[in-house]
Structures are given as C-alpha cells and as structure tokens.
Amino acid sequence: MVKSYTTQGTCASRIDFEIQDGSVTACRFHGGCVGNTQGVARLVVGCTVDEVIARLKGIACRNGTSCPDQLARALEAERTK
Numbered sequence: 818m819v820k821s822y823t824t825q826g827t828c829a830s831r832i833d834f835e836i837q838d839g840s841v842t843a844c845r846f847h848g849g850c851v852g853n854t855q856g857v858a859r860l861v862v863g864c865t866v867d868e869v870i871a872r873l874k875g876i877a878c879r880n881g882t883s884c885p886d887q888l889a890r891a892l893e894a895e896r897t898k
Contacts, residue, residue, distance in 0.1 A: 822891030826880035832891050840865050849884050857885050866892045
C-alpha cells in the first residue's frame with residue numbers, strides 16, 4: 818500500500834513510499850532536485866526502515882531539513898502508527 822507524506826520546508830512537496838516486512842520497497846519524491854531525489858529514492862529501496870532513518874535523519878539543506886531528512890521523518894511517522 819502506497820503511503821504519502823506531505824513535506825515541510827523542502828523543494829519536494831510530497832514523498833510516496835511503500836513498506837513491506839520492515840523494508841522500503843518503493844520511494845518517489847514529487848518535486849525537488851530531480852537527480853538527487855531519484856538517487857535517494859533508489860538507494861533506500863531494499864533497506865530497512867530503521868537503516869534509512871539512521872542514515873538520513875538530520876541531514877540539512879535549508880530550513881533545518883532536507884528531502885532525505887523528510888523521508889526519515891515520514892518513515893518515523895509511519896513506524897509510530
């Protein structure tokens with residue numbers, strides 16, 4: 818099931834992702850720096866949610882956050898549901 822997360826403070830406006838058995842199985846950013854967001858999305862597929870959060874949380878670009886940080890926040894929010 819595709820989950821959507823509305824980002825805050827980044828050029829990307831939304832992140833769509835899927836999680837199955839604790840791992841990210843799909844990821845897509847809407848907006849943002851296309852090459853960077855496509856790269857991040859491809860790199861996280863196959864990783865566990867915990868691994869992605871540990872690697873990406875706290876990365877800053879502007880406004881105290883970044884597209885990778887927003888993905889980490891999205892996964893954290895989904896994990897606490």
